Amino acid sequence: MKIVVGIATAGRASVLAETLHDLRYQTRQPDEVVVCAPSEEDILGAAEAFPGVRLMTGPRGLTRQRNAIIAAVPDAEIVMFFDDDFLADAHYLEAVETHMEANDRTVVVTGAVLADGIKGPGLAVAEGRAILAACAQGNDPGAPETVFTGYGCNMALRLAPMRAFGLSFDERLPLYGWQEDVDLSRRLAAYGEILLLPGARGVHLGVKRGRSSGIKLGYSQVANPLYIAAKGEGYPRTRAWEHIIRNLLSNIAKALHPEPYIDRRGRLVGNMLAFFDLVRGRMTPERAATL
Numbered sequence: 061m062k063i064v065v066g067i068a069t070a071g072r073a074s075v076l077a078e079t080l081h082d083l084r085y086q087t088r089q090p091d092e093v094v095v096c097a098p099s100e101e102d103i104l105g106a107a108e109a110f111p112g113v114r115l116m117t118g119p120r121g122l123t124r125q126r127n128a129i130i131a132a133v134p135d136a137e138i139v140m141f142f143d144d145d146f147l148a149d150a151h152y153l154e155a156v157e158t159h160m161e162a163n164d165r166t167v168v169v170t171g172a173v174l175a176d177g178i179k180g181p182g183l184a185v186a187e188g189r190a191i192l193a194a195c196a197q198g199n200d201p202g203a204p205e206t207v208f209t210g211y212g213c214n215m216a217l218r219l220a221p222m223r224a225f226g227l228s229f230d231e232r233l234p235l236y237g238w239q240e241d242v243d244l245s246r247r248l249a250a251y252g253e254i255l256l257l258p259g260a261r262g263v264h265l266g267v268k269r270g271r272s273s274g275i276k277l278g279y280s281q282v283a284n285p286l287y288i289a290a291k292g293e294g295y296p297r298t299r300a301w302e303h304i305i306r307n308l309l310s311n312i313a314k315a316l317h318p319e320p321y322i323d324r325r326g327r328l329v330g331n332m333l334a335f336f337d338l339v340r341g342r343m344t345p346e347r348a349a350t351l
Contacts, residue, residue, distance in 0.1 A: 061157055063216075064136040065090040068125035069097045069144040073104045075267050076144040078185045080110035088154035090140070094132055096125040121349075122212075122237035123229035130228065136219060143213040145177075145265040147188040149196070155259035156216050159204065167218045167252030168245050169260065170210035172201065177266025178213075181321045188263035201258035210254060212241030213264045221251040232287070234349040238280040239288055239303075246294035274323025278330020279348040281307045282338070287345045307331070 065083060069076045076095070083093060093113045097103045098120040106113055118128045130139055138160055142148060148171075156169055175191050177183035183191075210216075222228065227247055233240045245254050285300035311328040318324035330351065337343035 061138065061161055062091045062136045063088075063138045063140055063153060063157060064129075064133045065093045065140045065142060065153075066126065066129035066133075067093070067095045067142055067144050068122050068129065069095060070102050070120060070125075072144050072267055072269055073102055073106070075185070075265070075269075076103065077105040077109040079142065079144055079147060080106055080113060082147055082189075083110055085150045086148070086153045087151050088157055090153060091136070092133065094129045096128050096132075098125075121231065121234050123231045123233050123240050126229045126240075127231065130217075130219065130222070138216055138218060140216045141212065141214070142262075143264065145267040146213045147185070147192060147263045147265065148214065149192055149261040152214075152260045152262060155257060159255075159257055159259075160216070160218065163253075165252045166204075166255055167221055167248045168210040168254040169204075169216040169257045170207065170255070171214045171260030171262055172256065172258045173211065173214070174261055174263050176264045178264060179266065181319070182266040182268050183263065185265065188265050191263050192261070195261060201261070204255040204257050207254055207256045209242040209245040212237065214260070214262050215241055215245075216260075217244075217248070218252070221248060225251065230288075232345050233280075233284055234346055235276060235280070238277065239284045242295060243288045243291075243293075246288075249294055268321050273351075274326020275330040275333070275351050276348045277323075278311065278327035278332075279334045279351055280330070280345065281327065282331055282334035283343050283345045283348060286338070286343070 093110055095103055095106055095113055096116045096118050103115050106115055174195055229240050230243050282304050285303050288295045289297040289300040308331050311324050314324045315328050334343055
């Protein structure tokens, strides 16, 4: 089974180098590692961090970069997408291969996130490695579980159904993507199972550097779920609205006293701009990139 690790990155060369360095310790080495970035500056140090890595430059935007990676590996069976700030346990790829070889109905596997810095100020590389080390001798992680979606920071895709049915990441979702993992997972769910694999563990550092502005992200928080639901491909409108309302209320509640690492006021402005466009019938996910 040919497994390629794919990493789309922008603006975080130093973190990317640490992530690539740790891939050296996988008990099941990837057959290839492919990194796609908007510029050479974004991948400084990558070649030294993981000798043999294939470095590509292409259009900016998470969905475009991930599609470019898939197109670059036509003979791969699995593309294991890691965020550039995701530290994988040494047995991660081994667990994915063992499961995928034995379960050909599984089309998406997402691993267990031991700690997620995206929910706070973010984690330092040393903190992430310490968490992994502490869990290295943990108990039996348990059996795979059916989930609604893979989590884009660590998501393995079986490429056979994607090629057979012409599926790819939706490039109308710009910049950071926002819900691009849900969108593709729900379309792939028509052809197999989406599973959480507890034996594949890792830490998402949640580095804030290189992410979209608060206004752009706030717009996408509204526009992207509604756009995905309108496609009618397995993402219910009720779930989209639950997601939107949860983010909106959080932005409202924290706008006066925001966390120092989140632009709550910018996100709220973006939310309002999206609702304004919605009532005028001109809301599109692409508009986030122009704000």
